Amino acid sequence: MDSPQNCRHCDRNLCIHRVPLFSSLSEENLLQIAGLIQHKSFEKGELLISEGGSMESLIIIHQGRVKAFRYTSAGREQILYLFSEGDFFGEQYLFSNLRATYNVEALSPVKICLLTKSQLHKVLLTHPDVAIKLISELGKRIAQMENAFQSMGIRDVDARVATLLLDFAEKFGVDAPGGPLITLPISREGMANYLGIARETLSRKLSKFEDDGLIQSVDLKTIQVRDRDSLGDLAGLE
Amino acid sequence: MDSPQNCRHCDRNLCIHRVPLFSSLSEENLLQIAGLIQHKSFEKGELLISEGGSMESLIIIHQGRVKAFRYTSAGREQILYLFSEGDFFGEQYLFSNLRATYNVEALSPVKICLLTKSQLHKVLLTHPDVAIKLISELGKRIAQMENAFQSMGIRDVDARVATLLLDFAEKFGVDAPGGPLITLPISREGMANYLGIARETLSRKLSKFEDDGLIQSVDLKTIQVRDRDSLGDLAGLE
DNA sequence: GCTAATACCTGATTTGAATCACAGCTTTCT
């Protein structure tokens, strides 16, 4: 049972095993769906989706990181989401023929799993509990977006930078003595664009935070959170 | 058939007839659900929901306007949504026991229709097409939130104010000779808070827009859009 | 109808982020 076929099969399973969406399905149903799933790979910098393109599938990130973004009228890149292993997207287009409203670009080599609209549609009609799970996941996405929206509305830039660092620590941080280490998925410019501030302002804030002992710059792509509580205070968490 | 009972019955129907969510249901099913619906009224200024409270029902606005908001750590009120007739909310809590993440306050006398979680749950399990409709509505909400998020990320304040005016014209505007008339649902302070800018800055922007002939202040609560295209240019629509 | 309280506008000043400019440092590509 260690034949290559079987291994490939295991590999396919990984995608849907990782997505809470399908957690309610029996192993049998899971295998059925696993067979329908397509796989694709992308190099760093490649576009998975471009704004205005059609969306035919639900996309699950199997490996790597991607950013979803649009361009503002000023030509700046506005990042909307960072997705990594286990995240999925494309749900909002499942029951509409709307065009993609953002670009999605690989930040590293990426492997994705695809489930076409019509296939998922069938699953939802025959498994109402999956539909309910999806509704609940969408609710989470909305709540997350509401938080992001609110933190954008905060005028105080220190608070926004602190919020971003804490979010990153949560999503990309690994525990280490001295505090969680964040492997930054995007450049300073990317972070600044996400926050809607200038690149230089972000640099200065990070320097200041480091002077104040809140964070420690390990190397350009790695930041260590030294004082989570103070960051939390700045971010304005109650 | 003009008995009071029947009229009350019609009145109840209105709620769910107005929500696209139930559009796929047969008249028979619709009547069934209509019977389950509860009604409540609120005076201007009353809270429908407070942050941290439990959410037991889907809420449909039958009449009036409400604002959903949180308080920032600086004590400022951050408005997340304005809902009016036909809008519904509370979906994100349907399948979780999470507490409400925002307050909802009546901006005018308000009538709402309530459908409890468990009732809606039953509907979703027996009517997969309603579930699909709900997923699609949630997708729309997400898309709307993404737009709001992006416009918050725009540094240019003129663009943000212009975007708000166009959104309001769309949602609250009535056509009139000379341009759509907007009945403002919230005060200047509310608008400023929604945009994350100072009240004074908003006043100045509105004055400037009026000087430039883009809008016309009819009275304090009414603004007429005179030059939609120029507003669109400012907002950065392509 | 009058008073009080609230919302609104506008000017003067301050403040903090954007912009400009440039040098040091990385990564990439050949």
Place this chain on the structure above:
DNA sequence: AGAAAGCTGTGATTCAAATCAGGTATTAGC
């Protein structure tokens, strides 16, 4: 390995929005 292109950090300057302050309209309550 070496050159070129792309990132990043920091100072100097500019500029736009926040804040402070005062006066005027509008609404709410008696």
